[in-house]
Amino acid sequence: MSMRYKIPQSVLVVIYTPVLDVLLIRRADATDFWQSVTGSKDALDEPFHETAVREVREETGIxxxxxxxxxxxxLDWQLENVYDIYPRWQHRYAPGVTRNTEHLFGLMVPAGTPVCLSPREHTAYQWLPYRQAALTCFSPSNAEAILMLPRLATSKVQT
Structure with a gap:
């Protein structure tokens, strides 16, 4: 069986309520890592919007x-982060691939929206006020996206 490498193009989807409480999910493979929804494209030609919809559904049931x-x-925030792939996950990418491009989205949901985690990927979730969520998540780019939420949640055109 040959290894199918991850495509180094992904989405980050910050899920939040109208009062800017943010959903964070805890990774199953790194229980000290809290994050927003993330995930790579399944195919190079998959639009980022489709990746975002798929990953949100797979990881949260939303x-x-x-x-x-x-x-x-x-909302497509029309922003991208390019970062070095964490060494602990480098083996998931083809040899020589060291950087990932992450496209940012926000998803506003009503307070009380049910969350159904994929236990293979995540073990817990919590809703936190956006500043506390930014302090809790492990990824600097995720924290930065969350801190931009008050501006981005109201300034972008819906897709």
Whole structure:
């Protein structure tokens, strides 16, 4: 069986409520790592929007696909981060791939939106006020995106 390497193009989706409480999920493979929804494209030609919808559904059970009530809550923030892939996950990428491009989205959901984690990927979740969420997540780019939430949540055109 040959290894299928991850594509070094991913999404970060900050899920939040109207009062800017942010959903953080704890990784199953690194229990001290809290984060927003993240995930790589399944194919090079997969649009980032499709990746975001798929990853949100896979990781949280929240459906924001076209035709759903939450469709309008998914905002493409038109921002990208490029960062070095963490050494602990480097083996998931093809030899020589050391950097990832991450496209940012926000998803506003009503308070009390049910969360159903994929136990293979995540073991717990919590809703935190955005500043506390930024302090809790392990990734600096994730924390930065969360801290931009008050501006980004209201300034971008919906996709």
């Amino acid at each position: 459906d924001c696909a076209t035709g759903t009530p939450l469709q309008q809550g998914l």
